[in-house]
Amino acid sequence: KRLSRQEDVPRILYYVQRSKEHHWCCAEVTFYCSDQLLCNQWVQALQRRLDLQGVRPKNLLVFINPFGGKQLGKHIYDKKVAPLFQLASITTEVIVTEHANHARDHLAEVDLRIYDGIVCVGGDGMFSEVIHGLICQTQKIAGIDQNDPNSKLVACSLRIGIIPAGSTDCICYATVGVNDPVTSALHIIVGDSQPMDVSSVHHNNTFLKYSVSLLGYGFYGDVLKDSENNRWMGPSRYDFSGFKTFLSHQCYEGTVLYLPATETLGNPRDESRCTAGCYVCQYSGKLLDLSNNKQELKHVEEDWKVVKGKFLAINAANMSCACSKSPMGLSPAAHLADGTIDLILVRKCSRFNFLRHLIRHTNKDDQFDLAFVEVYRVKQFIFTPKYSEEDNIDIRDIGKNLFGQFCSDHPACGCSQVNSNWNCDGEIIEHAAVEVRYVLFCCLELSG
Ligand SMILES: Nc1ncnc2c1ncn2[C@@H]1O[C@H](COP(=O)(O)OP(=O)(O)OP(=O)(O)O)[C@@H](O)[C@H]1O
Numbered sequence: 481k482r483l484s485r486q487e488d489v490p491r492i493l494y495y496v497q498r499s500k501e502h503h504w505c506c507a508e509v510t511f512y513c514s515d516q517l518l519c520n521q522w523v524q525a526l527q528r529r530l531d532l533q534g535v536r537p538k539n540l541l542v543f544i545n546p547f548g549g550k551q552l553g554k555h556i557y558d559k560k561v562a563p564l565f566q567l568a569s570i571t572t573e574v575i576v577t578e579h580a581n582h583a584r585d586h587l588a589e590v591d592l593r594i595y596d597g598i599v600c601v602g603g604d605g606m607f608s609e610v611i612h613g614l615i616c617q618t619q620k621i622a623g624i625d626q627n628d629p630n631s632k633l634v635a636c637s638l639r640i641g642i643i644p645a646g647s648t649d650c651i652c653y654a655t656v657g658v659n660d661p662v663t664s665a666l667h668i669i670v671g672d673s674q675p676m677d678v679s680s681v682h683h684n685n686t687f688l689k690y691s692v693s694l695l696g697y698g699f700y701g702d703v704l705k706d707s708e709n710n711r712w713m714g715p716s717r718y719d720f721s722g723f724k725t726f727l728s729h730q731c732y733e734g735t736v737l738y739l740p741a742t743e744t745l746g747n748p749r750d751e752s753r754c755t756a757g758c759y760v761c762q763y764s765g766k767l768l769d770l771s772n773n774k775q776e777l778k779h780v781e782e783d784w785k786v787v788k789g790k791f792l793a794i795n796a797a798n799m800s801c802a803c804s805k806s807p808m809g810l811s812p813a814a815h816l817a818d819g820t821i822d823l824i825l826v827r828k829c830s831r832f833n834f835l836r837h838l839i840r841h842t843n844k845d846d847q848f849d850l851a852f853v854e855v856y857r858v859k860q861f862i863f864t865p866k867y868s869e870e871d872n873i874d875i876r877d878i879g880k881n882l883f884g885q886f887c888s889d890h891p892a893c894g895c896s897q898v899n900s901n902w903n904c905d906g907e908i909i910e911h912a913a914v915e916v917r918y919v920l921f922c923c924l925e926l927s928g
């Protein structure tokens with residue numbers, strides 16, 4: 481770099497610069513050179529070096545949810561992301577979604593071979609749509625029956641990037657460390673990647689959904705159900721419904737069967753955290769490859785553990801589920817790609833104790849260090865509600881029929897179901913009885 485002279489041609493080199501706490505920004509340096517030939521040689525040499533890297537995407541399919549979060553998805557993409565993609569010579573096909581499941585249905589059918597990756601501008605629900613479209617198309621082509629819980633799924637070859645524009649953005653937060661659109665766009669441009677665990681959810685041998693972040697029954701299921709009626713509030717719908725659900729203090733009875741993850745490294749109570757190049761994930765990845773190539777490990781009945789009771793919440797975290805409300809997440813030591821799920825059981829307790837548990841998500845105190853909370857690292861679990869789904873009738877009838885009085889677990893609060901529903905990455909699953917298992921590492925994420 482030298483000082484400009486009138487006749488020198490300026491050339492700007494853009495580069496990624498780390499700024500505060502996981503944030504990345506785009507910085508630039510201007511070069512001046514009076515020798516045109518030399519200048520072009522430099523530009524071509526740099527271009528060749530970039531092309532050699534191979535991991536940088538050249539053509540992306542972008543979905544924008546204009547209604548996610550604060551409804552700023554389109555604005556965020558146009559103002560902050562598209563100019564960066566243009567600078568990086570990335571071509572894009574942009575689809576602004578017109579209805580829910582638009583992205584999922586498009587991805588399930590479209591020829592994906594021309595793209596180097598998919599980008600979704602939105603929240604966890606949009607990411608969920610994209611993985612469903614990709615995984616479903618991949619299994620269809622491979623002739624895999626997704627309804628069979630024992631099917632070995634085929635991994636998708638395309639990577640997915642998230643530009644955060646949702647309400648929770650926990651997948652972005654847990655992978656990148658922050659929900660900043662510019663940081664995510666830069667991770668996508670340089671071709672960063674991060675594998676992620678995906679779990680499948682079945683009900684009576686019928687496939688329901690895949691989950692990447694949280695599967696929550698009870699508290700998080702009820703918060704989501706209530707919040708769907710208040711979408712117009714934007715992200716604050718979760719605060720409003722969270723408060724209402726906390727006051728209702730409903731607990732739900734049932735049986736959890738789980739298969740502990742004994743072969744993998746790590747424990748949900750570990751002090752260490754999953755970060756880039758995580759040793760636990762690498763070790764577990766190799767182990768899973770081995771068990772896939774060899775004969776499937778057969779689990780005998782004694783391997784399964786049983787927990788029965790009344791629960792305020794049953795949470796299955798594939799990853800930490802860190803977000804702005806809970807910077808460490810629901811399960812701070814969970815791993816992004818270790819093939820396991822952290823199963824958190826919050827038993828019936830007083831409102832005060834449940835509040836203590838919730839508040840610990842927001843600070844550094846241990847939310848598992850409470851007598852009514854249990855946490856297990858599992859490969860698979862099955863939840864069976866006490867009352868079958870056909871019986872999911874008004875609690876007042878059960879109260880009258882079974883006990884001749886109202887059930888003490890369900891105070892007259894207007895919310896009268898004996899069963900909750902599952903919150904699957906922010907989407908509602910109406911069934912209470914589910915069978916959940918780790919199924920595959922998701923298509924590498926661009927913004928890892
Ligand atoms: N054009 C659209 N109109 C209505 N709904 C849409 C549209 N496009 C996508 N959706 C749906 O909107 C839902 C929510 O989207 P998204 O996840 O982007 O935002 P959010 O729910 O506010 O954020 P988060 O999931 O992080 O809490 C998703 O279930 C998605 O299927």
Ligand SMILES: CCCCCCCCCCCCC/C=C/[C@@H](O)[C@H](CO)NC(=O)CCCCC
Pocket residue numbers: 603604605647648649650693694700703704718719722801803805806809810838839841842903904905906907
């Ligand atoms: C007195 C203070 C108590 C504060 C308690 C805060 C506890 C926050 C834990 C947050 C855990 C988020 C888990 C992520 C779930 C996402 O897959 C899902 C889709 O985006 N979001 C929600 O369901 C939204 C869930 C929102 C819950 C409030």
Ligand SMILES: [Ca+2]
Pocket residue numbers: 677797798799814815816817818819820821822
């Ligand atoms: Ca995991």
